[in-house]
Amino acid sequence: MWLFLLVLAVITYFVVKRSASPITRTPIWLLWLVLMTPATLWTIWAMIYGPNAPLPILLLLGPFLLCPLLYWWLVEKGRIVPEGEANTANQAGQAEGANASTKETPRPINASEEKSLRDCFPWGIYYLQQLDYRPQAILCRGKLQVAPEMAYERVKDNVEQVFGDRFLVLFQESLQGQPFFALVPNPAQEKMSSASEDQSLNKPWLALALLLLTLFTTTMIGAEMAGLTAEGLKAGPQTLLVGLPYSLAILTILGCHELSHYFTAIHYKIRTTLPYFIPIPFFLGTFGAFIQMKSPVPHRKALFDVAIAGPLGGLIITLPILWWGLGQSQVVPMPENTSLLQFDSLDPRFSLLMAVIGKLALGSEFIPETVLNLHPLAIAGYIGLIVTALNLMPFGQLDGGHIIHAMLGQRAAIMAGQITRIVMVILSFIRNDFFLWAIILLLMPVGDQPALNDVSELDDRRDLLGILAIAILVCILLPVPPAIAHLLQI
Numbered sequence: 001m002w003l004f005l006l007v008l009a010v011i012t013y014f015v016v017k018r019s020a021s022p023i024t025r026t027p028i029w030l031l032w033l034v035l036m037t038p039a040t041l042w043t044i045w046a047m048i049y050g051p052n053a054p055l056p057i058l059l060l061l062g063p064f065l066l067c068p069l070l071y072w073w074l075v076e077k078g079r080i081v082p083e084g085e086a087n088t089a090n091q092a093g094q095a096e097g098a099n100a101s102t103k104e105t106p107r108p109i110n111a112s113e114e115k116s117l118r119d120c121f122p123w124g125i126y127y128l129q130q131l132d133y134r135p136q137a138i139l140c141r142g143k144l145q146v147a148p149e150m151a152y153e154r155v156k157d158n159v160e161q162v163f164g165d166r167f168l169v170l171f172q173e174s175l176q177g178q179p180f181f182a183l184v185p186n187p188a189q190e191k192m193s194s195a196s197e198d199q200s201l202n203k204p205w206l207a208l209a210l211l212l213l214t215l216f217t218t219t220m221i222g223a224e225m226a227g228l229t230a231e232g233l234k235a236g237p238q239t240l241l242v243g244l245p246y247s248l249a250i251l252t253i254l255g256c257h258e259l260s261h262y263f264t265a266i267h268y269k270i271r272t273t274l275p276y277f278i279p280i281p282f283f284l285g286t287f288g289a290f291i292q293m294k295s296p297v298p299h300r301k302a303l304f305d306v307a308i309a310g311p312l313g314g315l316i317i318t319l320p321i322l323w324w325g326l327g328q329s330q331v332v333p334m335p336e337n338t339s340l341l342q343f344d345s346l347d348p349r350f351s352l353l354m355a356v357i358g359k360l361a362l363g364s365e366f367i368p369e370t371v372l373n374l375h376p377l378a379i380a381g382y383i384g385l386i387v388t389a390l391n392l393m394p395f396g397q398l399d400g401g402h403i404i405h406a407m408l409g410q411r412a413a414i415m416a417g418q419i420t421r422i423v424m425v426i427l428s429f430i431r432n433d434f435f436l437w438a439i440i441l442l443l444m445p446v447g448d449q450p451a452l453n454d455v456s457e458l459d460d461r462r463d464l465l466g467i468l469a470i471a472i473l474v475c476i477l478l479p480v481p482p483a484i485a486h487l488l489q490i
Helices: 002-020 028-049 057-077 083-096 111-119 148-163 194-201 204-225 237-267 300-327 352-365 376-391 399-408 410-430 432-443 460-477 482-488
Strands: 126-134 137-144 167-173 179-185 276-279 286-290 330-333 370-373
Touching (some): 028 432, 126 148, 148 167, 204 237, 204 276, 300 376, 300 460, 352 370, 376 460, 399 410, 399 460
Antiparallel strands (some): 137 179
C-alpha cells in the first residue's frame, strides 16, 4: 500500500512540475501536496481499517472534489502573466485615468509592413478580411479559397520572403470551425547560436549515464523477480545476472517506443532530445523513458506519424517478448483476490489481448479457475502492454491524444480527453487498479499543442492506422467476454 503511494507521489511530482511550473509561480511542492492529499488520506484509512473497509462518503468525495478546486485556485493565484500581456495591462492602467482614447494594443509591425503582410494573402488562395493585433500574435482572418495544405504553403512562403524567420506562421481553426492564420514571434530567432542550442539539446553522455543506471536498477529488480534473496546475493555480484532477462527486455521495449518517436521526429526535421530513461531502485526499476520535442510540429500528418510510431514500435517488440515470457510462466490456482500488480498470481482475463496470447503460449495448461505466475520476461512484456495502453489513451499530450487530434482536430481531441478522464474516474471506483490511471489523467492538461498547419486533414491510410490504434487499445483494456472465454476454454 505504501509502495503504491510512493510510486504515485513520484509520478505526481513529475507531472505537476512539467505541467504547472511554466505557467505559475506557486511552489511546486504545495501543488504536489494538494494533489497527494486524497490518496494519502485514503491510504491511511486503508492501513488503519483494512483495504476492504468502505470509505465514508465524506472522506471519499470531499478530498476528491475540493483538492482539484484548490489546485486550480493556487495555479491561478500564481499564474505567470506573459510579458506582452503585462505591458499591455500596465499601459492600459496608466492611460485609464488620463485619456481612455489612447489605449491601443501594441503592434509588432508598422504601417508599411502591414501592407506587405496583406500582400502575402492572394485573394484566390486566402481572401484576407481582417487583421487582429494581439499581445503575442497577429491574427489574419478571412475565407479559404483552396485546399488547406496549398493555402498554408503559399502564405507561409510569402511571409518568409517578407519577414524572414521573424514569425512562425500558424494555420488553425476557430471555435466556429473557420480557418485563420496567426503570426507569432519566432522564439528560435532569440537564440544566440544554433550551434550552442544544438549542444544544449543533445546530451549523449547524460542519456548514456541514465541508460546504464536504469540497466542496473532494472537488473536488481529483475533478480528479485527471479527469486534472488539477500542471502543469495552474498555469493557475489554475478548472481544479479539472473535479472538481465527482465532488464534487457524492459529496456528494449521502452527504448524501441521512444526511438520510434525520435527517428520519426527527426524525419520531419523536428528538433528533439535523445531518449532519457528514468531509473528508480524499487517497484519496476524504472519509470519509463521520454523525449522532448523542442520545435513545433509542421502539420497534422507529422503529428500523427510521430505519435503513432511509439506505440506501434513498442508493441512490435512487446508481443513476441510477452509470448515468450508467458510460455515460461507457471499456471497456478486462482486465489481469492487478484490485482494487476500481483505478478505471482495475475489473471490475464482482464485483457482480451493478454488472455489470447496467454492461451497461445500455454495451450491446454491455461484453463478456467487458474492464473499465472509470471516469468520475468512475461512481466516485461506485460508492462510493455500496459505502457502501450496508457500511451494510446485519447487524452491530452499522450500519444492517443495526439492521434485523435491529428485525425479529428483539436476541438474533438479536447472532447475525447474529457470523456476519457470521466470514464477513467468512474472505472477507478469500480476497480482500484484504475485509480493510478485516473489520478494521472486528472493531473495532466486535457489540451494539446497544435501543429503549425493544424487545418489540413489526414489521408485514408493514416485514418485506418488511427482506427487500428484505437482497436489495439480496446483489445488491451477490454476484459475477455464470456463467449470468447468459453471458446478459448479459459
